[in-house]
Amino acid sequence: MAIAGRPAGMDGSPGRSRRNWAPHAAAAVVLVVGLGITITLSIVTASGHHRTNAKLLALETRLVSDEIAAADPLYVEDHLGGAASLAAATDGSAAMFARGLSGLVTARGPFATASLWRLGRSSPQLVTQVGTRPLLAPAGPAMTALLRRAAVSRTFVVTKITAGRVARLGYATAAAGPGGSFVAYAEVPLPAGGRVSEPASSPVSDLNIALYLGRSQTSAALLDASSAAPLPLRGTTYTTRIPFGDTVLTLTTSARYSLTGSLGVILPWAIGVGGAALTILGALLAERLVRRRARAERMSTEIGRMYVEQRSVAETLQRAILPDQAPAIPGMQIAVRYLPGVSGAEVGGDWYDVVPLGGGRFVFLVGDVSGRGVRAAALMASLHYASRAYALEGHPPAVILGQLTRTMDIAEDGHFATVLCGLVDVGTHEVILANAGHLPPLVCGGDGASLVQAKPGWPIGIPGSAMFEPTLLTTAAHDTLIAYTDGLVERRGETLDAGLKRLQEAATAQCGSSLDDLLSSLVSELTGDSPADDIALIGLRWLN
Amino acid sequence: MAELDPADQAYCAAEVSREDGAAVIRLSGELDMVSVESVRSVIEAALAARSERLVFEVSGLEFMDSSGIALLISMTRKVKTVEVRNPNAIVRRIIELTGLTEILLMTP
Numbered sequence: 001m002a003i004a005g006r007p008a009g010m011d012g013s014p015g016r017s018r019r020n021w022a023p024h025a026a027a028a029v030v031l032v033v034g035l036g037i038t039i040t041l042s043i044v045t046a047s048g049h050h051r052t053n054a055k056l057l058a059l060e061t062r063l064v065s066d067e068i069a070a071a072d073p074l075y076v077e078d079h080l081g082g083a084a085s086l087a088a089a090t091d092g093s094a095a096m097f098a099r100g101l102s103g104l105v106t107a108r109g110p111f112a113t114a115s116l117w118r119l120g121r122s123s124p125q126l127v128t129q130v131g132t133r134p135l136l137a138p139a140g141p142a143m144t145a146l147l148r149r150a151a152v153s154r155t156f157v158v159t160k161i162t163a164g165r166v167a168r169l170g171y172a173t174a175a176a177g178p179g180g181s182f183v184a185y186a187e188v189p190l191p192a193g194g195r196v197s198e199p200a201s202s203p204v205s206d207l208n209i210a211l212y213l214g215r216s217q218t219s220a221a222l223l224d225a226s227s228a229a230p231l232p233l234r235g236t237t238y239t240t241r242i243p244f245g246d247t248v249l250t251l252t253t254s255a256r257y258s259l260t261g262s263l264g265v266i267l268p269w270a271i272g273v274g275g276a277a278l279t280i281l282g283a284l285l286a287e288r289l290v291r292r293r294a295r296a297e298r299m300s301t302e303i304g305r306m307y308v309e310q311r312s313v314a315e316t317l318q319r320a321i322l323p324d325q326a327p328a329i330p331g332m333q334i335a336v337r338y339l340p341g342v343s344g345a346e347v348g349g350d351w352y353d354v355v356p357l358g359g360g361r362f363v364f365l366v367g368d369v370s371g372r373g374v375r376a377a378a379l380m381a382s383l384h385y386a387s388r389a390y391a392l393e394g395h396p397p398a399v400i401l402g403q404l405t406r407t408m409d410i411a412e413d414g415h416f417a418t419v420l421c422g423l424v425d426v427g428t429h430e431v432i433l434a435n436a437g438h439l440p441p442l443v444c445g446g447d448g449a450s451l452v453q454a455k456p457g458w459p460i461g462i463p464g465s466a467m468f469e470p471t472l473l474t475t476a477a478h479d480t481l482i483a484y485t486d487g488l489v490e491r492r493g494e495t496l497d498a499g500l501k502r503l504q505e506a507a508t509a510q511c512g513s514s515l516d517d518l519l520s521s522l523v524s525e526l527t528g529d530s531p532a533d534d535i536a537l538i539g540l541r542w543l544n
Numbered sequence: 545m546a547e548l549d550p551a552d553q554a555y556c557a558a559e560v561s562r563e564d565g566a567a568v569i570r571l572s573g574e575l576d577m578v579s580v581e582s583v584r585s586v587i588e589a590a591l592a593a594r595s596e597r598l599v600f601e602v603s604g605l606e607f608m609d610s611s612g613i614a615l616l617i618s619m620t621r622k623v624k625t626v627e628v629r630n631p632n633a634i635v636r637r638i639i640e641l642t643g644l645t646e647i648l649l650m651t652p
Contacts, residue, residue, distance in 0.1 A: 414614065
């Protein structure tokens with residue numbers, strides 16, 4: 001209610017108009033840790049997938065290599081070796097050689113051509129030739145070198161022959177007989193361009209395969225490759241070597257697609273993307289929470305500071321208006337009390353005043369602005385000064401209150417005020433009272449205490465033709481007039497009458513005490529020294 | 545500011561109903577400076593429906609301080625009549641002692 005608008009610096013740090021996007025440490029930690037975990041998980045998953053793939057690739061490659069190792073050499077050993085041995089045993093019989101290869105040298109293969117050579121001291125002599133002309137020139141040095149290599153080899157020897165787009169594998173195997181040594185030579189056609197297309201149903205259809213003669217993986221040495229893949233094979237490859245005659249076959253494979261299925265490929269990415277998204281979400285959330293908390297802390301500090309400041313301003317104001325000592329009036333003893341209530345955190349709007357007029361006369365007032373807070377205190381201050389002014393102009397109480405009604409309007413101020421105003425003539429013991437909705441004063445004398453029924457008019461702040469009827473009271477010698485605010489008698493759960501009765505009884509019991517003792521005992525009797533609401537209290541005692 | 549001290553909080557329930565063009569506000573609990581603002585917002589919402597007459601049914605009100613009085617009085621500026629229905633002795637005496645019986649019409 002008292003905080004009008006938002007004071008500058010409410011947000012705490014200066015320069016808040018430009019938003020600060022730097023993240024807080026907590027959000028950064030969440031981001032770093034989250035991304036770290038995500039990346040680690042992705043890598044672990046991907047490498048697991050990679051390892052499984054590599055294992056499967058090795059396994060399948062070994063199956064292929066076993067198949068090759070079992071098939072090709074035996075084939076050559078069985079047939080070409082057999083024909084060579086037969087020819088050697090028959091001292092180079094062309095007929096026996098041909099019979100040994102019967103049905104094997106055809107246009108469709110397996111052998112495109114075969115020939116039998118006798119080895120002697122000079123260059124090898126062609127004994128017979130079956131099938132087409134060999135690709136390797138029969139009289140050439142390459143043929144001679146191959147045949148000599150075969151003669152000293154324990155097993156068959158192999159070479160690749162290329163002529164334009166045609167490529168063949170040349171086999172040579174030696175056999176010794178009683179009439180000397182012979183070498184059988186044969187050529188096996190290789191697929192055009194070195195590529196075969198595996199049928200989709202093949203057990204190795206999910207592999208890219210490249211098969212090379214010898215240890216090097218050059219295109220010159222390529223024997224066979226699946227048609228799809230560019231050579232040399234890239235990515236994860238597996239290479240194995242198969243003994244083949246006096247040399248080896250090099251078998252290299254790569255997976256055409258993930259051997260462990262598509263999930264293995266997707267999973268690391270899914271973990272990576274999902275984890276990153278969750279991490280960013282978490283970091284944003286953390287950032288938001290941290291910012292909110294920081295803001296709340298700033299605001300709470302600020303509110304606390306403002307509250308203390310506001311309260312101290314209001315209290316200063318109130319202390320200035322409510323002096324501890326009333327002015328000295330000859331022939332009177334005057335005591336005042338102001339007790340702030342314990343329940344409300346805010347300053348209240350209770351006040352008292354004594355305005356000496358000279359000539360043994362003075363005006364006293366006790367008032368109470370409804371509600372609490374700085375606004376109520378400010379209204380109290382304005383009523384206080386206005387009433388002083390009207391009193392000093394010499395107006396009677398009913399007029400003073402009538403004037404006060406013009407200073408305040410509940411529709412605008414949100415508060416109203418009850419005021420009791422009295423004009424005291426010390427010498428005549430006459431008191432003229434006017435009451436704007438205030439609780440009745442108490443007169444304490446030899447016969448005990450009694451309430452003075454001063455007919456209440458409307459409280460100050462309620463517009464309309466409010467009339468205040470003066471009440472004339474004449475006191476006896478040594479009487480005490482006590483005026484107070486409702487904090488003294490108001491108690492939850494009971495009527496004001498019950499409070500007034502308690503006040504009356506307490507005052508009656510203490511009428512004979514000193515004025516200070518009387519006021520103190522009233523406060524302690526009625527409120528236990530810790531009033532819930534503010535209390536303003538004034539006591540006027542005639543000295544004679 | 546009052547919420548800084550929760551122990552200080554009083555509770556006042558306000559229910560709104562209609563009766564022959566009047567808005568009837570049934571108050572129960574304690575109408576004091578802590579609860580008054582929430583009650584005020586309830587009443588102002590009810591007044592948006594253009595009532596000529598406002599009835600405060602206060603039989604359930606156990607306590608009312610000057611802030612409550614201020615609320616009731618401030619309503620007299622917005623409608624033609626303000627009726628305080630079934631006040632108990634506590635509420636009745638506060639209104640009487642404040643000299644407001646002409647403004648806040650108590651029934652019965």
